[in-house]
Amino acid sequence: MPLTDQSRRDRILDAAEHAFAEAGFSGASMRHIVLKAKVNLATVYYYFGSKNGLMEAVLKRRFGPLRQEHLEMLRAAQNSNGGRPLSVERILEAMLWPPLRLAACDSDQRHAVMRLIGRIVNEPSQQIQDILHVQRAEVREAFLKAFQESLPNAARADLLWRLEFVWGALTFILCNPKKIEQDSLGECNPRDTQRVLEGMIRFFSPGFQETRPTILRTRARIRKAPRSRQRRSVVIA
Amino acid sequence: MPLTDQSRRDRILDAAEHAFAEAGFSGASMRHIVLKAKVNLATVYYYFGSKNGLMEAVLKRRFGPLRQEHLEMLRAAQNSNGGRPLSVERILEAMLWPPLRLAACDSDQRHAVMRLIGRIVNEPSQQIQDILHVQRAEVREAFLKAFQESLPNAARADLLWRLEFVWGALTFILCNPKKIEQDSLGECNPRDTQRVLEGMIRFFSPGFQETRPTILRTRARIRKAPRSRQRRSVVIA
C-alpha cells in the first residue's frame, strides 16, 4: 500500500468507501476514516465539506463509471446483434456483469466496493437515495426497453417487478459474500465471479420468458397463522 | 393508538421496531425511541439493558413467530401432499408467504415490519447477524431439503445460490416498497401482497427447473471496460 503515490484526496475516498461499506453511513465515523486514511480530520472537511459530501463523492466515483459501463455494454450487445432484439440472456449479462466485474477487481478495495453497492441500496438517508436514483434511472430505463423489445408479450408491470427482483438479488449477494460462503459451508464461492454470473443468468432467464398473465389463485388454506401472539386483524388473502 | 391499553414494554418495542426499520441500528437513537414510545429513557434500560438488548428483543418478537410459521407452512404443504415431493411452486409459496403476510397486516406497524426485515439483513453489526443466523439456519435447511427432494437432479450448490437469490429479492422489495412504487410510477404496487406473491412464484419457479450443469462460456468481449479511471489490473474473465 504505497501511501506516497496516492494523493490525500484518494486516500480519504478509499478509506471512506471501506468504512461506509462496512458500517453504513451512520455507523461509520469521520474519525475512523481519517485514522485509516492517515490524514487530519480537518483535511476531509477541506476537500468534501461534510460527511454527506464525502459520501456523495464516494458514491459518484464508483457509480458514474458503473452507469457508463452498463449503458455501453448494452449498446455493444445491441450493435453486435444488428439491431434485432437481444436474447434475455444477453440482456441479463449486460445488467449483471458490470457490478460483478467491479467487485472482482483484485485489490484491497475489492470487498469494500462489493459491499458498498449492496449497502447503500438499503441506506435510510434520503439524500443518498436521491444520488442512487439519479444514477440508476437511466440504466433502468435502458434495460427495461431492451426487455420489452425482447419480450413483446410481457406485461410492463411484470418486467418492472422482475428488474427489481434481479437487482435485489444482486445487491444482496454483493453485500453479503462472506455470509453466503459461511452459510453454505464453502459450497458457494462469491469470489468466483464468472460462475456467479452464469448461475444468475441461468436462474433468471427462464422466469423472464413467463409472459402469461397472472391468475390469482384463492389460497384459503394459508389464512391461518400458527401462533396467536401476532396481531392479524386484517389478513390479505 | 390507545396508549393506556399497551404496556410500556410493548410501546417501547413498537417504537424501536419503527426506528430501527427506518434508520437502521446505528442511525436510530434511544432518545428518539423513548420520545415516540412516551416513556422515560431509563425505562428502556430497565427492561432491555442496552441498545443491543433492545434490538435483540425487537428481532426475536418478529422472527421467532416467523420461523415457526415458515416451518409449519412447509410441513402442512408436505402433509397435504401425502409425503410426495412438493412442486417448486408450493415450496416457494411456503417460503415467500409468511414474510409477505406479516408485512401485509393492516396496522401502524406494517411499514415498520416490512422494512425491518429488509433492513437488518444488511445490518453491519455482527451480533445482529448472529441473531438472524440462528433464526434462519433451521428454515434454510428445511427449504433446501424440500427443493432437493423436488429437484433430485439439481446441484446442491445451485440450489443454495438460488435460495440466496430469492431471499435477496424478497428482502429488497420488503425494505424498499416506496422506492419501487415511485420508480415504476405506480405500476408496481407493493401493498398488493397477493399479486406480489404470485409474481414472485411465477418468476422464480422456471429458474429452479433449470438443472443442467453450468457451462462456463468464454466472454472475451466484455473484458474491456469503457473508462480508464478505474483500476482493473486483474480482471477475472
Next chain:
DNA sequence: GTCTATAAGGAGATAGAC
C-alpha cells in the same frame, strides 16, 4: 493546503431518589 485545538451537542448508559 495542512495542522492544532476546541466548540457544541448528541450518544449510550447509570446512580440513586421515590
Next chain:
DNA sequence: GTCTATCTCCTTATAGAC
C-alpha cells in the same frame, strides 16, 4: 418500576495559526 439528573465519551464541524 419509574423518574430526574448526570456521567462520560464520541460525534460532526469549525476557527485560526502556519
